[in-house]
Amino acid sequence: MQTIGTPFLWLVFAGVTLLALVADFALMRHGGPHKVSFKEAAWWSVGWVALAMSFNAWLWWHTGQRLGAAVGNEIGMEFLTGYLVEKALAVDNIFVFLMLFNYFAVPELQRQRALVIGILGAIVLRAILIFAGALLLQKFHWLLYIFGIFLLATGVKMWRASGQGPDLNSNPVLRWLTAHVPFLRRYYGSALWIGHGTRRKFTPLLIVIVMLGVTDVIFAVDSIPAIFAITTDPFIVLTSNVFAVLGLRAMFFLLQGMADRFHLLPYGLALVLVFIGAKMLLIDVYKLPVLLALAVVAVIIGSTIALSLLRPAPAPAGR
Template sequence: MTVSPLVWILTVAAIVGLLLFDYFFHVRPAHTPRLREAAIWSSVYVGIALLFGLGMLIIGGPAMGSEYFAGYITEKALSVDNLFVFLIIMTSFRVPREDQQKVLLFGIGFSLIARTGFIFLGSALLNTFSWVFYLFGVALLLTAGNMLKPETEESHSAQNFVVRLSRRLFRTTDEFDGDRLFTVVDGRRVMTPMLLVMVAIGGTDLLFALDSIPAIFGLTQNVYIVFTATAFSLLGLRQLYFLLDGLLDRLIYLSYGLAAILAFIGAKLILHALHENNLPFVNGGEPVDVAEISTGVSLVVILGVLLVTILASLFSTRGRTQTAMAQIRRDAAAYLDSEYTADPGERERIFRRLLGARDHIIALGPRARQQVKNEPELMDLCRRAAASHAAAHPEHEIRPSL
């Protein structure tokens, strides 16, 4: 189906309109979204994406509809995995809780612009050189292999090359000044960590695009579907970040599921490349008669793998333990950091979640507790946070930490 320029203009205008609405009505006034707010708006954005897909199914037919849903689900899953890296970056930079929304929305806007460029570049390459399918397929297989490597918070660093270069070339300060990108120190204009964290998020988004764009081109070569599935998977990501707060660490098997999906799509791309082959050193430059994987089969495989990996993560003792360890580290550091948030309700929520994570580790059986690393350090963080809470709220009785 050919998409008219008018449809393109209306689609882009609608997406830009949603981003502007998100900024002026939710992000511009600095605040920490409550769970209810995050849940409602996450549902709204997912609902918009599903309604768009339903319209695609009715107007474009089953083929376009299934391609859109397969692309949307894949991109959404990759986006959730990327949220873990965003969490590490913002924790590393000590971004105040109330200002994290602005950082996320900047990341979404930058990602939309960058991925749109990659989409049109990828489409031009695929239409001109069919052998690019081989490159995309091999790239996804390599990415899948890298995702199988064990990942920890220490394996990601917010201090990437661009940030280090920025600190070296420009004057920077270690203190935030609200949500300002620049501030004045000793009469000189300097960059704040808010600008640096946005640079880190933007640089990370570029790397993510190198994985996600080949993945969706493995499911459809329709540029309109690629663009809309990618855009709708990014819209609502800000709300999803706060909705999944505390659960991101628990999805310990998600990377394995995504690795399987990317490997599957990589194999699908290579099969398609063989079917369209014109490389002289492969089968004499003639197409290879191989079976191709339909979009319907791809959709079933993607949904099945995601369902299995998410359920395995949520019901895993290791997953709950890893979540508790990560929460203690982050929540204790956040609670002890007086500049993290000025919202008393948010501070209390962080503290109560910290107590719940501590109690989970204490209640573990002997075998399960072997999974806990640096337990004395974790318990010391809990005691320090409890002492700080007791000093601020002497009327509250705190349960013993051990």
């Protein structure tokens, strides 16, 4: 498996991630369960982006010193492009998370806890998927074409489904949980269950956390092949993924009140998947420069956000 990831680089990445999570949990516990304001979410979002960019700058410098400036520049651009792609696709996660919270009427005070546990699970599951994908691609290069076709099909499907929310009532995981797990119809603070042994019953908060994890796995199946179109180096794939996921909680609270204002963004995300799928299918014919791929993704996302703000969605009938 070809990778720039030396034991030292993996150690630095693990250390930065661990320190960031510890600081995040410590500050969250210090503040206690509370409704996250837009200002607080904005500062946290800026902090997570700054952390990712600082790591990328250090990685660019370190790789340049070790392997040469050209390699350092390429690695820096691959990380930045992968981070932007994952960050953009994470917005779709947030829209579904918001629907889950509204569907289960999760109290504002408990949304932080649910997201924190869900994000930890997402990091572990994505790491497993990324290493499995890297090993498979090393042995079976033709899988890149399968990924490319999958991304094209997913992009087309996302375009057609834009504006339509997922039907949670027909979700097989949710239906199985509600049919087989004894759960209560009310929340008990941040508790996941009440009672012991055969009398144990689970609160809706546990169902929400499970559904958050399932949702992220579904979206990871789309987003991880997308970043493999940028680079097949598992170190770059994993680090850019993890730094994008770390800021997911702050991004949720930042966007939860503005989800309707970005009504055209799903179309932009669909175009990103189609573009990356086409890039992957052409990889053995023409390797698109990483800088150009970054520019295309940035223009698509930026344009759909701008158009969403310039052309607000029509008000629902009856208002």
